[in-house]
Amino acid sequence: MAQEPNDTSIDPLWYKDAIIYELHVKTFYDSDGNGMGDFRGLIEKLDYLQDLGVTAIWLLPFYPSPLRDDGYDIADYFDVNPTFGSLNDFRALLDAAHERNLRVITELVINHTSDQNPWFQKSRRAAAAAAAGAIEPGYGGDIAYKDFYVWSNTPEKYKDARIIFKDFETSNWAWDPVAKAYYWHRFYSHQPDLNFENPAVHDAVEKVCDFWLSMGVDGLRLDAVPYLYEREDSNCENLPETHEYLRKLRAHVDAKFPNRVLLAEANQWPEDAAAYFGKGDESQMSFHFPLMPRMFMALQMEDRFPIIDILEQTPSIPENCQWAMFLRNHDELTLEMVTDEERDYMYRVYATDPHARINLGIRRRLAPLLANSRRKIELLNTLLFSMPGTPIVYYGDEIGMGDNFYLGDRNGCRTPMQWSPDRNAGFSRANPQQLYLPVTIDPEYHYEAVNVENQQKNLSSLLWWTRRVIAMRKNFKAFSRGSLEFLNPDNAKVLAFLRRWENETIVVVANLSRFAQSAELDLSRFAGYVPMEVFSRNLFRPIRKSRYVITLGPHAYYWFALQAPTDARRASKKRVVPTIKAPADLDILLGNSQREQLEREILPNYVRNSRWFGSKARTFRDLKVIEQLAISPDRDGARLLFVEVNYLDAPTETYAIPVKIASGEAARSVSQSASHAIIAHFADTGGAILFDAIWDTTFRSQLFEAIVQRQAIKGQVTDLVGLASDKLEPDHLLASGKSQVFGAEQSNSSMLFDNGFFLKLYRKLEDGVNPDVELNRFLTEHTQFPNVPAFVGALEYRRTKAEPTVVCLLQRA
Known part of the structure; x- marks a missing residue:
């Protein structure tokens, strides 16, 4: 069994402070050269994610599947797709992630299954047997699965339910030749919907939850939860029965697996999406779908109204709940939760090529949507990381990966991660024709130019910028837990708001325009405070009772931490x-x-x-x-x-x-x-x-002894070695046991022993020869120069493939 995520000291609201990285196992890294990413490959890249600063990984479905919907058509809930590895490999991934304090969130697709799932195969056979009027020999226990799915003799039921995938489906009903009946599906016809009116389905789903949570998974994303139940004369979405079931599931999970999180995917208007929090007793997290397209809309319109409007429509949520915020993900940029006029506008400005459109959305990554404008990419990410909620970063967006919408469906946004300019973008050693999808070779986003290796070397790259913005967000709880208050300067091209939590106050200012702008902010209640720009830590002029004037360059942004007035700062020093x-x-x-x-x-x-x-x-x-x-x-x-x-x-x-x-x-x-x-x-x-x-007197003596006795102290990856002078005399072998620390410290700490020895601990360590030590040793061992303390020994820090570093110097005073 994989180790538990953490111990009892864990904050039960950890998901509020999380920064989530979304990826598909197959897209990340191929460890065995078969052209498909796998669990072992992901383990090899966990250090990269840790260095990026994210705290949780959201894995898209990795179950056995025909892969007709990229794994969301699950054939077996209790195993992993052998292409990605084994269950033991997944357990190893959990252990490796938890060792790095990375949490793992997986998919729980409970609205529907694949038509290849044994549940559906048994259900269709049982339905056929029941329709024949007898349970024939050979069906055995299949009859128990008869009502696992929604069957009907007519496709006329639930006519008010919309068709979600209009580009692919003409009805929510599909005919099954085995059962000789219609089955209900809200998505593709090869994904029959489970029947949640059947208590046996509830039991089956709980067993699936128990299986993965007991293994150590930290959270479950509940896919397509608004569609679990059906009812005549309704649109079959957001029904009361769905919320009742979620409360039941949440209670089950909380009772058996504390500190785990349920993340609801409800592509709904804010009021309906917020309902999936219940009274804090349904899902702890829910995606804020309507905000995402309006961030792109506000940027293109150069007007803050779309963002403010949708957030003002968003109801308050329970204290133990949190919105999940994102710019892009594995699906199309969905335009379901916008008006027809807004949808037409988005198509007109972001998807002029019809190939970029799919269903009710745009199948493009973040960088191509923003014409690869570094300023726009930074601006939207800055807003993502400062909005109320937990931010989600889609794999590859931290380096500005491109896409290929000619690949069909949403596959253009699911190409291999670009690690290096080597063959297959460093993703795989396989023949390029063997890859699950081709790497991006669009000249503007070619993997030879856009990759982790190149950006790792460039401190001005988007990758390094992303690391910095993540680090800055983690420094302030106001971003993850604070209140939101909009400031409304007269200039509508400038978006400004406050995030406040306990003694933290952050002012976020963003210029949505491609031209320089100025704005006057009403910060009079903070008169005397000094804005500190978070990234540079530069102090701006103090706030006064009058409006605070600020100027911004094209698509510029600021995060200001308001510092207390001078007297208060001195008191808190x-x-x-x-x-x-x-x-x-x-x-x-x-x-x-x-x-x-x-x-x-x-x-x-x-x-x-x-x-x-x-x-x-x-x-x-x-x-x-x-x-x-x-x-x-x-x-x-x-x-x-x-x-x-x-x-x-x-x-x-x-x-x-x-x-x-x-x-x-x-x-x-x-x-x-x-x-x-x-x-x-x-x-x-x-x-x-x-x-x-x-x-500590004992520790000082131990340092002394380690040097004069030439001790070698083994560490996890390094050694600490005592080096004593060739002129070491017998009386040097014993310390007096009494010593004191010099009061004045600069770049080192000094200790004086009563028997005349002087020990210096270098605090800042630098590889290579220490001139201080080298000169002192030479003058002691090779000359008769009497005007310096005699060299007695030193303590060296030794690492593989690095020059030794002096940690301590011992002299005779």
């Missing part, structure tokens, strides 16, 4: 020590389930406020623990952490941070003598603290 809600145990703290909090909140808080951290003026992106080394075998001993600090505007830096846990009298001693060294408090542990271990 003192660092607030965070609290860890976990056991006071370094193994747990540095394990997979707790490391995210350590990297995202705890260590950045300490690093930014430490005197030895010299990059305070740079824009912090994130911090990652890349290695931990136990200096002593004692389980409660200190750990030496090596962390990478990534910036938005500068190269990555590596720092050394020794940490230890203290409780009782030891914790009180640190609090009194070195309160600035406290990294975090532990909740409900009797005053235990996590602190910087250079303030």
Whole structure:
């Protein structure tokens, strides 16, 4: 069984803060060279998704299927398509994703199945037997499936229900020659609808849920939920019975699998879509379909009205619920939830080529829809990440992939992921003719130009910009949980709104025009506050009682975090020590389930406020623990952490941070003598603290001994090696046991031992020769120069394919 997603410390509302990445397994990476992506290939690319900053993966259907609707025609709910791998491969994917704190959301297509599904085959045989007036030998248990689907002797029922796929279907009924009856289908005729009037169908669906959730899946997307029930004299959508069933399903899932999420796909007007939240007892999430086309409409019209209008029509939702927001996905850009006039306008400006149109929508990716305009792509993504709801990124849109609408159906938006300029875009080693779909070779979006490898090397690329905007969104809960309030400047080409959560206030301003614009914002209630531009951290002029004038370039945007007035900022300058809600145990703290909090909140808080951290003026992106080394075998001993600090505007830096846990009298001693060294408090542990271990006498002695005894300390991927001078004398082999930390720290931390030894811990680590150490060693070992402290030894950090890095220098004072 795959491991559980996480432990009991998980926030049950995790989906509110999520950033979801949508992909089809077959599109992402082919590990075995058969031309089709697979689970093993996806596992190989999880690090890419982690680096992108997303927190959840939404996998399109991967079940056994005839693939006549890209997997949404499911033939078996309890297995995976062998083309993608095995159930064990899927379990391995779950484990690998959870190790990286990535959640996995899969599809639960419950409205319909494939006509190849054994349920349907049994149902049609049972219907035929029943129509013949007898249950013939050989049908066995098939009769139990007779009412699994909606059968009728006439296609005249439910005439008020619309036909969704008008380009492919002329009726919602299809004749079955085996059953000699009509069956109901809301989508393709090869996808018969299940009959939710039958309690046995409810039981079957619950078994499917249990199967995947017990495996460790974190969420289920409920496909096409508005169409579960049928009723005469109605349009067979959004019926009360559907909501009653969803409440039943939600209760079942909550009782057996806490902290899992149901995501409803309801392509409906806001009022109807919001109904799928119920009173917080149906789905926790639901797609906001009507907003998506209006974002494109507002951009083309250069007018904010379509966005404001549809969001003002959107009712408030329960506190434990969240909208799912997106720009593009695996289907066409749907125009079902717009007026006829608006649909004609969208076709006219975004799909002049009739081949780009399908059903009631436009089958194009984000970049081609926006004519590959980098400014427009950034602008719409900025709005996506700042709107109320959880953003969803469609695979490839982070690099601006193109499409090929000549491939038929929606396949033009489902081509292989473009990893490199190599053959098959680095997606597969197969013969190009063997690929499930051809890679994009449109000159403007050719895989040799648009690919991850190229953009990885270019800090100005769309990929790097996407990483930055995701990192910035994750820094502010106002985006994921805050309220929305529109500001209404006189200039309708400028969209401006506030997002507020607790003490966070973000002002979002976007120019929808292709020309420069100015606008006056009424921010008088924030008089005295200073807007800080989130990406650059530059401060703009303070807000006054008068209107705040702002100018924007073509398709420009700003995210401003409003900083408190000067006096309040000064008062809040003192660092607030965070609290860890976990056991006071370094193994747990540095394990997979707790490391995210350590990297995202705890260590950045300490690093930014430490005197030895010299990059305070740079824009912090994130911090990652890349290695931990136990200096002593004692389980409660200190750990030496090596962390990478990534910036938005500068190269990555590596720092050394020794940490230890203290409780009782030891914790009180640190609090009194070195309160600035406290990294975090532990909740409900009797005053235990996590602190910087250079303030621990035992740790200082252990560093000394590691050097003079030439110890080799093994890490997960690195070694720490003690190097002692060739002129080491016997009295150097023992430390006095008494030492103190120098009060003044700059780029390093210094410790003085009572017997005359001086130990320096370099905080910022740089590969290669350390001039300080090299010169000191030469003067000690090869000259009689008496005017420098004698070199005693050093501690080196060694990694594969990298030059050694000096961590500590030991001298005789």
